[in-house]
Amino acid sequence: MIKAAGACVVAKDTKRIILQQRDKHGSHPRNWGFWGGKVEGNENISQALLREVCEELNLNIKRDVLKIYPLDQYHSRNKDFSYYSFVIVVKKEFIPKLNHESGGYAWIEHEYFPKPLHPGTRRTLFKKKKLKTIRDIISSL
Numbered sequence: 348m349i350k351a352a353g354a355c356v357v358a359k360d361t362k363r364i365i366l367q368q369r370d371k372h373g374s375h376p377r378n379w380g381f382w383g384g385k386v387e388g389n390e391n392i393s394q395a396l397l398r399e400v401c402e403e404l405n406l407n408i409k410r411d412v413l414k415i416y417p418l419d420q421y422h423s424r425n426k427d428f429s430y431y432s433f434v435i436v437v438k439k440e441f442i443p444k445l446n447h448e449s450g451g452y453a454w455i456e457h458e459y460f461p462k463p464l465h466p467g468t469r470r471t472l473f474k475k476k477k478l479k480t481i482r483d484i485i486s487s488l
Contacts, residue, residue, distance in 0.1 A: 352396035352431045353383025353467075355481055356404070359413060359488045360439040361454070364481070366461065366468075367403065368451035377450055380465030381432060384448070392431045400435065405444035411437045416484055419471045432471055434484050457482055 356365045366379045382403045386395040396415075400406050416434040423429070440454055453461060460472070472478045 348427055348429065350386040350392065350395070350429045350431070351384055352386065352392050352399065352433070353381035354396060354400055354415075354433045354435045355381050355418065356400070356406075356435045356437060357481070357485055357488070358437055358440040358454070362457070362485045362488060363440065363454045364457055365404075365440070365443070365452055365454050367449050368453070368461075369465065370448050370450045373448065375465050378463050378465040378468075379453070379461045380468035381471075383432075396431070396433060403443070403446055403448060404441075406437070406441075411441070413438055416480075418480060419475055419477050421467065421471070430467060432477075434481055436484065436488065457485055 357363070358365070367382050369375055369378050369380065371377055382400050383396060384399045386392060390398070397408055401408065406412065413436045418432040418434050421430040443452055445452065455461065
């Protein structure tokens, strides 16, 4: 079974979300979505989440992150894949140091999302209505 974790990262100072544009060579090339990736070795979901956002955004968890909220769980019908998503609140917007997995990034208002959205991100935000949860978190900042 493949497990993965990802994050919708929100800046407290601007209340905007940073999304990743996926690399042109990976799955769902040039789609916009959450930051994250697969759980490796003996990692748990939380460890994988923190490792991935550190690798992909060059975040310093102790310095930059204020709070982490669970958002959603997705399990494929055949139970071969599980994805756990979270909202990570950071102190302020930053310019990420992107690795090879990213084609770009964008800080966006939570009312407007770029297209095409990654299918998993789209499902979480709109079919599972988790955008309201994200907006509630943002309004509490």
